[in-house]
Amino acid sequence: MQDLFDLSQRVAIVTGASRGLGQYFGRALAKAGADLVITSRDLSRLDEFRREIESLGRKALPVQLDVRSQDDIENMVRSAVNEYGRIDILVNNAGLNIRNPSSEFTWEDWDTVLQTNLRGAFFCAQAVGREMIKRNYGRIINVGSCTCLFGMEGIAPYTASRGGVLAVTRSLAAEWGKYGITVNVLAPGWFKTAQNAVLYENKQWLDYITDRIPLKRPGQPHDLDGTVVFLASDASEYITGQIILVDGGFTTGATRAMP
Ligand SMILES: NC(=O)c1ccc[n+]([C@@H]2O[C@H](COP(=O)([O-])OP(=O)(O)OC[C@H]3O[C@@H](n4cnc5c(N)ncnc54)[C@H](OP(=O)(O)O)[C@@H]3O)[C@@H](O)[C@H]2O)c1
Numbered sequence: 632m633q634d635l636f637d638l639s640q641r642v643a644i645v646t647g648a649s650r651g652l653g654q655y656f657g658r659a660l661a662k663a664g665a666d667l668v669i670t671s672r673d674l675s676r677l678d679e680f681r682r683e684i685e686s687l688g689r690k691a692l693p694v695q696l697d698v699r700s701q702d703d704i705e706n707m708v709r710s711a712v713n714e715y716g717r718i719d720i721l722v723n724n725a726g727l728n729i730r731n732p733s734s735e736f737t738w739e740d741w742d743t744v745l746q747t748n749l750r751g752a753f754f755c756a757q758a759v760g761r762e763m764i765k766r767n768y769g770r771i772i773n774v775g776s777c778t779c780l781f782g783m784e785g786i787a788p789y790t791a792s793r794g795g796v797l798a799v800t801r802s803l804a805a806e807w808g809k810y811g812i813t814v815n816v817l818a819p820g821w822f823k824t825a826q827n828a829v830l831y832e833n834k835q836w837l838d839y840i841t842d843r844i845p846l847k848r849p850g851q852p853h854d855l856d857g858t859v860v861f862l863a864s865d866a867s868e869y870i871t872g873q874i875i876l877v878d879g880g881f882t883t884g885a886t887r888a889m890p
Pocket residue numbers: 646647648649650651652653670671672673676696697698699724725726727728747774775776777818819820821822823824825826827
């Protein structure tokens with residue numbers, strides 16, 4: 632049974648691994664046996680994480696990547712193949728959010744969010760997918776969010792990007808299943824990182840969110856380990872085009888008793 636989750640001899644690219652969830656995902660995959668390609672727009676931000684992965688006995692190749700650059704994406708794939716000869720797993724994690732009332736968003740805000748979260752994820756999948764198709768094997772894990780499924784105030788471009796990520800995931804799953812490639816969305820609920828640290832400074836918000844999560848706490852770093860390893864491994868061989876929410880039940884809707 633344990634072999635189903637074994638990632639030794641596998642190579643995983645994790646985009647946006649300079650901090651936050653990207654490091655949670657990379658750490659979990661490395662602990663399951665995978666060698667990594669880790670990316671950031673600034674290579675120096677990867678030094679510490681590379682050392683941590685190497686201390687686990689795994690390899691970590693740092694690559695500079697801005698997902699808005701076609702050249703960077705092509706270079707990432709070339710570097711991965713040169714180093715390891717293969718890519719088995721892609722975690723499309725790089726992303727950002729801009730918070731504003733919808734009456735205030737600029738065209739630039741919209742382009743920044745959509746070009747990073749949606750266009751970037753698609754073209755990383757395309758470039759890596761071309762390599763996976765040659766080998767008839769691949770696991771693509773697109774990071775989504777609760778907003779793949781529902782709306783939220785103050786982050787309209789972000790919700791558009793996440794809805795798009797789910798749609799693209801389903802299309803790629805439909806198209807690439809015949810090549811042995813699965814494509815799924817892993818959608819984290821609330822995890823404290825640089826992207827949303829400002830929310831966690833607001834105790835009222837934290838109490839509100841905690842109350843609406845059936846498991847009564849925001850996510851902890853280890854909460855994503857099982858799902859990312861599952862989706863990256865043979866255990867999920869017959870699952871594609873799906874979304875798995877790791878949100879403590881937040882999206883179940885009616886989490887409190889009626890007054
Ligand atoms: N935290 C949550 O609760 C939560 C919930 C649902 C979904 N998510 C999603 O999970 C992903 C990671 O979020 P996080 O909370 O860990 O955020 P974070 O701490 O801000 O980290 C974001 C990562 O994305 C990279 N990145 C940003 N823009 C990039 C670009 N143009 N090209 C390449 N890399 C870029 C950053 O790398 P550099 O700045 O070093 O380049 C960084 O490593 C995001 O897609 C986010 O939307 C987060």
